[in-house]
Amino acid sequence: MSNDMMHVNGGLSGEGRSGCSGEAPFAFDPNERYGLAFSGGCDSSYLLAEMMRAGADVKAYMVKSAFQAAFEVEDARRVVEETGADFELIEADVFSRDEICANPWDRCYLCKRYLFGTIFDYMARDGRTVLVDGTNASDDPARRPGFRALDELGVRSPLREAGLTKDDIRERSRAIGLSTADKPNFSCFATKVPEGTRITREEIDRVACALGLSVDAADGQSASASGEFGSSGNTANAKRACAGGEPGSSEGGIANQRERSC
Numbered sequence: 001m002s003n004d005m006m007h008v009n010g011g012l013s014g015e016g017r018s019g020c021s022g023e024a025p026f027a028f029d030p031n032e033r034y035g036l037a038f039s040g041g042c043d044s045s046y047l048l049a050e051m052m053r054a055g056a057d058v059k060a061y062m063v064k065s066a067f068q069a070a071f072e073v074e075d076a077r078r079v080v081e082e083t084g085a086d087f088e089l090i091e092a093d094v095f096s097r098d099e100i101c102a103n104p105w106d107r108c109y110l111c112k113r114y115l116f117g118t119i120f121d122y123m124a125r126d127g128r129t130v131l132v133d134g135t136n137a138s139d140d141p142a143r144r145p146g147f148r149a150l151d152e153l154g155v156r157s158p159l160r161e162a163g164l165t166k167d168d169i170r171e172r173s174r175a176i177g178l179s180t181a182d183k184p185n186f187s188c189f190a191t192k193v194p195e196g197t198r199i200t201r202e203e204i205d206r207v208a209c210a211l212g213l214s215v216d217a218a219d220g221q222s223a224s225a226s227g228e229f230g231s232s233g234n235t236a237n238a239k240r241a242c243a244g245g246e247p248g249s250s251e252g253g254i255a256n257q258r259e260r261s262c
Contacts, residue, residue, distance in 0.1 A: 033126075137160050
């Protein structure tokens with residue numbers, strides 16, 4: 001694994017708008033050193049912003065794998081600039097994990113165990129002990145097997161504990177001027193591979209192509225051809241043309257496949 005560390009100064013509005021209070025609905029222990037499992041999405045970005053506004057000792061860790069689109073990293077860096085947070089990008093080789101690539105029914109649980117366990121390793125190096133994530137009150141544990149990994153690893157979810165729904169988080173994000181306030185939800189590529197179909201680089205390529213994304217064969221990073229997914233509308237040029245085909249063997253390809261919840 002390789003990593004990329006950065007700390008920059010940024011700023012968000014300190015005053016609430018749209019009827020939102022400038023105060024976060026939760027408190028953080030000033031004596032605790034936190035790690036945040038950071039995705040660059042709406043929820044973890046809002047949590048990072050509030051932790052920074054509250055003066056919490058927090059570092060954001062993002063694990064980048066071939067299952068994610070490149071715009072997620074771009075959006076994450078933007079939020080880091082806006083908040084002034086410490087940030088580390090960790091690259092993980094998910095294709096080396098046979099239990100994940102076998103794509104069983106609990107693939108998301110296995111993947112979260114691996115990714116969050118990786119973050120805990122980096123936190124231990126940094127002397128940080130409490131890991132938090134952006135799970136919110138709208139997330140349904142019955143539909144998301146990844147919840148089991150959070151429970152087993154002792155990951156805290158302040159947004160969920162405070163009862164904040166996705167709509168609440170978007171409204172509060174707008175109130176402090178966060179760029180991810182209206183960012184669409186985007187599941188990882190692996191959720192679009194049918195259960196039991198082995199996850200390979202070629203399969204991920206086909207998923208990306210079916211979604212209008214392109215994939216760099218060298219590092220698995222993807223760029224949006226239309227710019228519709230990321231929060232900034234970035235239209236980075238494709239490094240490699242799609243090879244064609246759609247993921248899995250199901251008739252109708254990705255359009256007719258049920259996305260698996262994590």
